[in-house]
Amino acid sequence: MKTTLVATLALASFIAPQETAKPAPEIEGYRQTVRDILSEALVNGESYQKLSELVEVAPHRLSGSPGAAAAVEWARQAMLEDGLENVRLEPCMVTHWERGETERLRVVAPPELAGLELPILALGGSIATPEHGLIAEVVEVQNFDELKELGDAANGKIVFFNRPMDATLLSTFPAYGGAVGQRVNGAREASRAGGVAALVRSMTTRLDDFPHTGGMRYAEGIAKIPTAAVSTKGAELISDLLEKGETVKLHLELDCKSFEPAPSFNVVGEWVGREKPEEIVVLGGHLDSWDVGQGAHDDGGPCCQTIEAVRILKTLGLRPRRTLRVVLFMNEENGLGGAKAYYNDHKDEMDKHVFAVESDSGAFTPRGFTSNAGPEAMAILRDIAMLFEGTGGERVLEGGGGADVSPMKQSGVVVGSYLPDSQRYFDLHHSERDTIDQISPREIELGAGLIAALVYVIADLEETLPRNAPPE
Amino acid sequence: MKTTLVATLALASFIAPQETAKPAPEIEGYRQTVRDILSEALVNGESYQKLSELVEVAPHRLSGSPGAAAAVEWARQAMLEDGLENVRLEPCMVTHWERGETERLRVVAPPELAGLELPILALGGSIATPEHGLIAEVVEVQNFDELKELGDAANGKIVFFNRPMDATLLSTFPAYGGAVGQRVNGAREASRAGGVAALVRSMTTRLDDFPHTGGMRYAEGIAKIPTAAVSTKGAELISDLLEKGETVKLHLELDCKSFEPAPSFNVVGEWVGREKPEEIVVLGGHLDSWDVGQGAHDDGGPCCQTIEAVRILKTLGLRPRRTLRVVLFMNEENGLGGAKAYYNDHKDEMDKHVFAVESDSGAFTPRGFTSNAGPEAMAILRDIAMLFEGTGGERVLEGGGGADVSPMKQSGVVVGSYLPDSQRYFDLHHSERDTIDQISPREIELGAGLIAALVYVIADLEETLPRNAPPE
Numbered sequence: 025m026k027t028t029l030v031a032t033l034a035l036a037s038f039i040a041p042q043e044t045a046k047p048a049p050e051i052e053g054y055r056q057t058v059r060d061i062l063s064e065a066l067v068n069g070e071s072y073q074k075l076s077e078l079v080e081v082a083p084h085r086l087s088g089s090p091g092a093a094a095a096v097e098w099a100r101q102a103m104l105e106d107g108l109e110n111v112r113l114e115p116c117m118v119t120h121w122e123r124g125e126t127e128r129l130r131v132v133a134p135p136e137l138a139g140l141e142l143p144i145l146a147l148g149g150s151i152a153t154p155e156h157g158l159i160a161e162v163v164e165v166q167n168f169d170e171l172k173e174l175g176d177a178a179n180g181k182i183v184f185f186n187r188p189m190d191a192t193l194l195s196t197f198p199a200y201g202g203a204v205g206q207r208v209n210g211a212r213e214a215s216r217a218g219g220v221a222a223l224v225r226s227m228t229t230r231l232d233d234f235p236h237t238g239g240m241r242y243a244e245g246i247a248k249i250p251t252a253a254v255s256t257k258g259a260e261l262i263s264d265l266l267e268k269g270e271t272v273k274l275h276l277e278l279d280c281k282s283f284e285p286a287p288s289f290n291v292v293g294e295w296v297g298r299e300k301p302e303e304i305v306v307l308g309g310h311l312d313s314w315d316v317g318q319g320a321h322d323d324g325g326p327c328c329q330t331i332e333a334v335r336i337l338k339t340l341g342l343r344p345r346r347t348l349r350v351v352l353f354m355n356e357e358n359g360l361g362g363a364k365a366y367y368n369d370h371k372d373e374m375d376k377h378v379f380a381v382e383s384d385s386g387a388f389t390p391r392g393f394t395s396n397a398g399p400e401a402m403a404i405l406r407d408i409a410m411l412f413e414g415t416g417g418e419r420v421l422e423g424g425g426g427a428d429v430s431p432m433k434q435s436g437v438v439v440g441s442y443l444p445d446s447q448r449y450f451d452l453h454h455s456e457r458d459t460i461d462q463i464s465p466r467e468i469e470l471g472a473g474l475i476a477a478l479v480y481v482i483a484d485l486e487e488t489l490p491r492n493a494p495p496e
Numbered sequence: 497m498k499t500t501l502v503a504t505l506a507l508a509s510f511i512a513p514q515e516t517a518k519p520a521p522e523i524e525g526y527r528q529t530v531r532d533i534l535s536e537a538l539v540n541g542e543s544y545q546k547l548s549e550l551v552e553v554a555p556h557r558l559s560g561s562p563g564a565a566a567a568v569e570w571a572r573q574a575m576l577e578d579g580l581e582n583v584r585l586e587p588c589m590v591t592h593w594e595r596g597e598t599e600r601l602r603v604v605a606p607p608e609l610a611g612l613e614l615p616i617l618a619l620g621g622s623i624a625t626p627e628h629g630l631i632a633e634v635v636e637v638q639n640f641d642e643l644k645e646l647g648d649a650a651n652g653k654i655v656f657f658n659r660p661m662d663a664t665l666l667s668t669f670p671a672y673g674g675a676v677g678q679r680v681n682g683a684r685e686a687s688r689a690g691g692v693a694a695l696v697r698s699m700t701t702r703l704d705d706f707p708h709t710g711g712m713r714y715a716e717g718i719a720k721i722p723t724a725a726v727s728t729k730g731a732e733l734i735s736d737l738l739e740k741g742e743t744v745k746l747h748l749e750l751d752c753k754s755f756e757p758a759p760s761f762n763v764v765g766e767w768v769g770r771e772k773p774e775e776i777v778v779l780g781g782h783l784d785s786w787d788v789g790q791g792a793h794d795d796g797g798p799c800c801q802t803i804e805a806v807r808i809l810k811t812l813g814l815r816p817r818r819t820l821r822v823v824l825f826m827n828e829e830n831g832l833g834g835a836k837a838y839y840n841d842h843k844d845e846m847d848k849h850v851f852a853v854e855s856d857s858g859a860f861t862p863r864g865f866t867s868n869a870g871p872e873a874m875a876i877l878r879d880i881a882m883l884f885e886g887t888g889g890e891r892v893l894e895g896g897g898g899a900d901v902s903p904m905k906q907s908g909v910v911v912g913s914y915l916p917d918s919q920r921y922f923d924l925h926h927s928e929r930d931t932i933d934q935i936s937p938r939e940i941e942l943g944a945g946l947i948a949a950l951v952y953v954i955a956d957l958e959e960t961l962p963r964n965a966p967p968e
Binding site: 062063066067191192194195196229230389391414415416445447448451464465466467470 | 939
């Protein structure tokens with residue numbers, strides 16, 4: 025046993041050291057080019073500089089706001105300055121919701137805590153409370169099944185959804201996915217159960233005083249009730265009181281408001297292909313953000329990475345066979361107006377969309393990419409990713425694209441996402457903390473380099489990346 | 497050609513998907529235990545809490561300072577609180593150098609910039625300038641060869657070493673390694689060339705106003721001259737002036753001072769093995785830090801990770817076959833007094849030291865480990881690291897251990913380092929910016945989990961990890 029363990033392992037280490045696989049020769053031929061792209065990104069990268077301009081000009085970029093309009097104009101100019109071609113604004117209609125001036129959650133009971141304010145943010149799309157707010161008792165649930173089991177007990181109450189993100193999951197994205205349903209559909213379900221408001225624990229594994237906003241949806245035929253996210257420390261406080269058997273009454277005031285859909289734009293620029301200009305590789309992010317913090321990681325930084333990707337290629341004199349098209353979508357956060365408009369307005373050329381990658385998971389150190397590519401295209405993507413050795417971003421995992429490129433899937437377009445390290449993302453996401461001081465210059469530039477390298481090689485390969493079969 | 501690329505790749509992806517290798521069965525048997533360790537770290541981890549206490553009690557922990565003494569006592573109590581066994585202070589002698597009150601670098605010429613202050617930090621070990629400082633012309637070099645070529649031209653000058661870290665390197669550690677010689681030996685070489693002071697560009701790829709201190713050495717028989725690091729923006733300013741042909745004169749004032757070596761301690765605690773208590777796996781970091789910032793990443797956070805690693809195992813009821821010994825070394829930054837004392841005082845049991853891992857590369861998201869293990873032991877370490885799938889820390893690269901465990905190599909002890917992502921490290925390292933707000937709770941806890949898992953499996957395997965042949 026002893027000898028066997030050592031002997032087997034030692035042998036294995038000679039037969040199969042950690043890095044053996046080599047990409048196909050055509051792809052291997054891009055190794056030095058990829059290295060040059062990464063070096064340009066790391067030495068002369070301008071993603072961070074671009075982002076610092078964007079968050080100065082338009083720190084808040086919620087769809088329909090003056091900030092969003094400023095961001096559109098900034099992005100147009102940034103693309104022109106970097107020499108992108110066919111720079112244009114493509115119209116779309118977007119959700120228009122405003123937070124208003126007042127949002128406050130105060131303890132009414134137990135009496136010894138009366139007046140204590142708990143940090144909240146209204147969820148995007150929420151209606152306001154009555155003018156002086158509403159006061160109601162709180163009932164806590166972990167999920168919609170528990171809520172149903174309560175029966176009448178939720179009637180007239182503030183329903184408090186307190187299921188935390190599962191911190192044991194090694195990537196925080198599935199942890200978010202496992203909890204965010206409370207935020208998106210909590211008001212609908214609370215209303216269905218007779219609740220007067222829905223309060224949701226903020227989507228972060230960190231215990232702190234920062235509430236995290238985000239999108240929510242009402243449903244036809246179910247009364248709209250106001251809804252907000254409370255900080256995780258606030259959530260723990262409420263939960264602890266309830267666990268001790270206290271009656272918890274809260275006073276919630278929100279004066280947020282929805283308006284008619286507003287006109288806005290996706291910002292588009294290209295680097296036209298030298299041989300097959302009609303074939304298109306899309307790279308992009310979303311230009312809108314929530315109205316708190318600066319949307320530095322979500323999704324200002326990643327937008328800047330995609331403009332920067334073209335600057336890098338242009339600087340190095342690398343014009344690929346096919347066209348690269350940077351699309352900065354509007355309204356990802358609360359409506360996907362930009363994504364829908366892009367898909368509808370470009371339906372005729374969807375069969376020429378070879379690949380569409382979105383960067384919308386933060387501007388952290390690289391882990392790789394995800395893609396919905398079928399086996400043939402996935403093998404090519406994985407071969408390309410082997411060229412990223414040493415960056416940390418050598419993997420292509422099965423997964424979706426970002427929300428904005430997802431509509432293209434119905435036309436068989438292979439989509440993907442840039443995948444940075446996820447550990448810090450939800451500590452910042454949709455909160456006051458998502459600011460440029462949370463961005464590492466090297467991390468954002470390295471990510472821009474990887475995105476540039478990936479889209480360049482895909483757009484330059486002799487053979488067009490195989491499409492997916494459109495879903496039935 | 498077309499068909500071939502796709503066909504070859506598609507085939508390859510079926511034969512060899514990205515993750516195929518499985519560890520040897522004995523190691524595979526630890527998979528669930530490793531998962532439990534990581535979950536405990538991520539859900540109940542206390543590294544961050546420990547660090548917040550440490551930086552409160554002892555933000556500055558330079559060897560020989562009251563802060564270092566406070567850190568020693570804090571660590572002793574932290575180990576006792578977590579129930580470590582055989583907690584003790586092991587004496588060592590350490591370097592004692594103090595920064596003093598004044599450190600200032602002012603432009604004297606060109607006259608239009610006269611009076612401008614450039615941000616500096618004296619290098620640890622530097623002598624002071626004369627009382628009112630020294631004024632001299634600056635001569636810039638990129639390396640010691642250039643300095644030699646200058647001949648007499650460096651005579652009476654401030655020699656300015658301005659070779660930047662190579663930003664194109666994907667890991668910042670080799671980039672640091674390629675530049676730090678200027679800092680360590682710059683004063684010696686400048687003095688040899690007739691210089692009156694040595695000024696060195698701060699060791700970071702970031703362009704900002706934060707100087708980065710660090711260790712330096714004088715040499716026997718060569719006159720000592722004062723030496724300091726200037727911020728990268730300061731370095732660029734000087735360099736730009738020189739490039740324009742300006743004569744640059746600077747006024748440097750330092751009143752730092754070296755004292756007699758001082759008594760101090762390594763802090764040691766154990767988790768005694770259940771079957772082979774005499775066989776030892778060391779894990780540790782260094783408790784001293786520079787006297788700026790809080791040494792949160794270097795190396796307070798990592799020290800806390802190693803205490804925390806034992807807490808995790810203890811909480812889960814995991815007592816390995818062999819003894820785990822946490823050693824928090826003193827004086828890594830400017831003398832290695834603790835490392836030398838540990839090695840000398842434990843020489844008799846070096847043949848029972850199975851593995852020694854140091855965490856001294858920051859508390860960032862995991863990339864893996866490095867080790868100097870020979871092929872047999874390396875194969876075992878790599879099999880263990882396969883259990884870390886999904887953490888980002890699945891690799892064991894060839895490399896050294898940390899500075900504090902390195903003396904053990906001469907006795908054939910296999911050493912290693914925890915390897916976190918390196919992108920942000922040198923933006924903070926040895927500067928005012930190395931503070932706890934730069935630590936991500938999930939990243940530090942995940943790292944503690946990986947360290948706990950690695951040392952647990954090594955200490956628990958039936959077979960003792962094969963030793964290295966001692967170097968000749």
